[in-house]
Amino acid sequence: MIGTLTPVLSANWGAPQSWKYDAYVKQGGYEGAKKALKMPPADVVGLVKDAGLRGRGGAGFPTGVKWSFVPQDNPNPKYLVVNGDESEPGTCKDMPLLLASPHTLVEGIVISAYAINCHLAFVYIRGEVLHVHRRVQQAVKEAYDKGWLGKDIQGSGYDLDIIVHAGAGAYICGEETALLDSLEGRRGQPRLRPPFPAVEGLYASPTVINNVESIATVPSILANGKEWFQSMGTEKSKGFTIYSLSGHVARPGQYEAPLGITLRKLLELAGGVRDGHELKYWTPGGSSTPMLTPEHLDVPLDYEGLAAAGSMMGTKALQIFDETTSVVRTTLRWVEFYKHESCGKCTPCREGTWWLVQLLRQFEAGTAPEGGVDKLLDVAGIVNGKSFCALAGGACACVTSAVKHFREEFELGYTTPAWEAFPYERSALFAMDSLGGRA
Amino acid sequence: MSGHEFQTSFPDSGGVDFSDRDSNLDEAAMAELREIASRYPQPRSAIMPMLHLVQSYDGRISPAGVKACAEIAGVTEAQVSGVATFYTMYRRRPGGKHHIGVCTTALCAVMGGDALLESVERKLGIGPDETTADGMFSLERVECNAACDFAPVMMVNWEYMDNMTPAKAAQILDDLAVGNEVKASRGATITSWRDAERVLAGFPDGRADEGPSAGEASLRGTRLAAENKWTPPSAAEAAKIVAEQAKQEQSKAEGEKK
Numbered sequence: 001m002i003g004t005l006t007p008v009l010s011a012n013w014g015a016p017q018s019w020k021y022d023a024y025v026k027q028g029g030y031e032g033a034k035k036a037l038k039m040p041p042a043d044v045v046g047l048v049k050d051a052g053l054r055g056r057g058g059a060g061f062p063t064g065v066k067w068s069f070v071p072q073d074n075p076n077p078k079y080l081v082v083n084g085d086e087s088e089p090g091t092c093k094d095m096p097l098l099l100a101s102p103h104t105l106v107e108g109i110v111i112s113a114y115a116i117n118c119h120l121a122f123v124y125i126r127g128e129v130l131h132v133h134r135r136v137q138q139a140v141k142e143a144y145d146k147g148w149l150g151k152d153i154q155g156s157g158y159d160l161d162i163i164v165h166a167g168a169g170a171y172i173c174g175e176e177t178a179l180l181d182s183l184e185g186r187r188g189q190p191r192l193r194p195p196f197p198a199v200e201g202l203y204a205s206p207t208v209i210n211n212v213e214s215i216a217t218v219p220s221i222l223a224n225g226k227e228w229f230q231s232m233g234t235e236k237s238k239g240f241t242i243y244s245l246s247g248h249v250a251r252p253g254q255y256e257a258p259l260g261i262t263l264r265k266l267l268e269l270a271g272g273v274r275d276g277h278e279l280k281y282w283t284p285g286g287s288s289t290p291m292l293t294p295e296h297l298d299v300p301l302d303y304e305g306l307a308a309a310g311s312m313m314g315t316k317a318l319q320i321f322d323e324t325t326s327v328v329r330t331t332l333r334w335v336e337f338y339k340h341e342s343c344g345k346c347t348p349c350r351e352g353t354w355w356l357v358q359l360l361r362q363f364e365a366g367t368a369p370e371g372g373v374d375k376l377l378d379v380a381g382i383v384n385g386k387s388f389c390a391l392a393g394g395a396c397a398c399v400t401s402a403v404k405h406f407r408e409e410f411e412l413g414y415t416t417p418a419w420e421a422f423p424y425e426r427s428a429l430f431a432m433d434s435l436g437g438r439a
Numbered sequence: 440m441s442g443h444e445f446q447t448s449f450p451d452s453g454g455v456d457f458s459d460r461d462s463n464l465d466e467a468a469m470a471e472l473r474e475i476a477s478r479y480p481q482p483r484s485a486i487m488p489m490l491h492l493v494q495s496y497d498g499r500i501s502p503a504g505v506k507a508c509a510e511i512a513g514v515t516e517a518q519v520s521g522v523a524t525f526y527t528m529y530r531r532r533p534g535g536k537h538h539i540g541v542c543t544t545a546l547c548a549v550m551g552g553d554a555l556l557e558s559v560e561r562k563l564g565i566g567p568d569e570t571t572a573d574g575m576f577s578l579e580r581v582e583c584n585a586a587c588d589f590a591p592v593m594m595v596n597w598e599y600m601d602n603m604t605p606a607k608a609a610q611i612l613d614d615l616a617v618g619n620e621v622k623a624s625r626g627a628t629i630t631s632w633r634d635a636e637r638v639l640a641g642f643p644d645g646r647a648d649e650g651p652s653a654g655e656a657s658l659r660g661t662r663l664a665a666e667n668k669w670t671p672p673s674a675a676e677a678a679k680i681v682a683e684q685a686k687q688e689q690s691k692a693e694g695e696k697k
């Protein structure tokens with residue numbers, strides 16, 4: 001039987017000192033790595049490919065296929081870089097995973113690096129999460145002490161080192177090529193592709209970049225087999241994943257389930273929208289994935305289901321907003337985020353996100369000119385798809401999807417401030433002594 | 440936007456402050472910077488952790504720190520300044536002993552983050568990017584800090600303070616101001632922003648075992664599954680399910696042939 005929820009990655013999070021090596025091994029840790037080290041590396045790639053694991057960081061590219069793109073005849077070293085820059089608004093799955101069970105990632109790195117013949121792996125973690133760094137640094141040290149890193153791992157003849165690297169506050173470094181520039185000691189700005197990182201990545205050498213959750217999923221596939229993984233999920237979206245519920249929901253948190261569960265089901269498990277309120281809109285996978293409404297409650301939360309609904313799986317960051325929330329306010333705040341985080345390399349993004357903010361501020365203040373909604377869509381249309389990376393596209397997607405579903409609320413911005421139409425204190429979780437409307 | 444006056448997209452930009460030459464970087468610090476560089480295949484990759492260490496010594500990105508990083512990484516000072524001014528965690532001016540961040544990205548803002556920030560501003564008497572006169576606190580409006588299920592969130596020296604209210608935040612600030620012990624929701628005892636920067640540079644402080652494995656929200660799915668005895672399938676069950684799937688696909692394909 002497959003449970004409604006299927007904790008695999010999160011199964012050990014509540015165990016005493018779950019972050020320590022001994023606790024992890026007690027839960028069956030490093031069994032997957034033991035198996036992998038007895039297999040030819042190409043077979044490990046094949047197993048992960050056959051299992052059907054797809055990237056859990058947003059794009060959903062098949063992980064094993066990505067690994068198979070590494071040209072093994074290239075004389076340069078091969079690198080594995082784990083993307084732990086988790087910063088997409090709403091996304092909060094990798095940080096709890098790394099806090100509670102950093103060895104799941106370390107084991108995943110051992111297997112994945114072995115599969116692509118890599119001897120130096122990097123873990124790039126955003127800087128603003130001090131305790132996550134402590135736990136990952138310690139897990140890496142423990143793994144060295146226990147012979148899971150360093151020379152001749154567990155007598156297999158395979159060598160691997162891991163460097164834990166702290167970011168310094170830049171959302172854009174979650175974009176894989178910007179992350180590589182950052183890791184090379186540069187300003188974190190995306191690169192033009194091709195060449196793709198698999199061919200010329202870090203130090204112009206073959207490089208695989210995977211999200212924390214993707215790599216952390218690998219040990220369970222090795223330990224339990226591809227059929228076990230395939231038995232969960234849907235036809236083209238195999239396995240399980242962590243869904244993160246946040247916002248106006250009774251019991252926000254991390255819910256690990258087979259791919260394809262619906263928001264209706266997840267909300268039921270999480271106690272529904274907060275008492276006395278109802279769902280107004282939600283994002284399926286962070287603010288860059290077009291927002292959806294109650295009519296999409298039964299959409300399967302997998303790669304195909306969300307694409308068919310006009311959105312994306314993204315990071316499975318389900319941000320729930322109830323009827324008290326002003327969609328103009330959240331759209332402005334998201335676009336302010338993109339403006340702040342634009343790296344400035346591509347003009348349409350650098351300038352366009354700035355202009356979108358100027359327009360949206362008028363909508364929030366109730367001073368937008370008649371016809372302003374069309375101008376907003378016009379600017380979004382000009383900006384979208386004209387940059388090296390997807391940041392500006394994310395900004396535009398949240399604007400266009402908000403207007404698509406709530407055009408009349410934007411039109412209200414010709415006459416009425418958002419904080420009058422939707423008094424902000426009603427959305428907050430605690431009683432407020434001021435409106436919080438900022439100039 | 441009424442007129443057509445020029446406005447830059449980066450009004451808060453500006454370089455490293457080269458007028459303030461003060462620095463605590465001594466031989467021991469230089470040795471640590473070189474140690475960071477030795478971790479990487481190319482020393483330039485060490486610039487970011489080296490800058491974190493510079494901050495732990497000098498409280499900001501100092502001219503001496505830029506020079507040291509440039510020498511060790513084998514790049515120009517301009518290239519190091521370029522990195523230092525790109526990332527928001529690098530300070531151009533000294534901040535407080537404790538650095539407070541309040542998340543006001545959309546979800547936290549709506550859940551109370553905006554009001555929380557206002558209350559912290561009033562409490563400390565400063566706005567974002569400012570430091571209290573006694574040097575105890577600096578304040579920042581932070582972007583999403585990956586703890587949305589604990590919204591609204593406040594950070595103290597980059598440690599999580601979950602499910603904040605103005606009253607809880609005020610208590611934390613009061614305690615920090617007089618030196619009472621304050622523990623992060625999912626982290627260690629608060630020490631200082633400079634100590635945090637040292638850990639980010641890759642020098643552990645031995646506090647990894649403090650704090651819980653996970654917060655309540657992180658564990659909700661796992662606990663619910665345990666209560667209901669929901670689990671992934673066993674190997675045998677999985678084999679049966681996959682065989683069934685294959686059978687269905689086959690009959691579907693045969694049906695299409697007919």
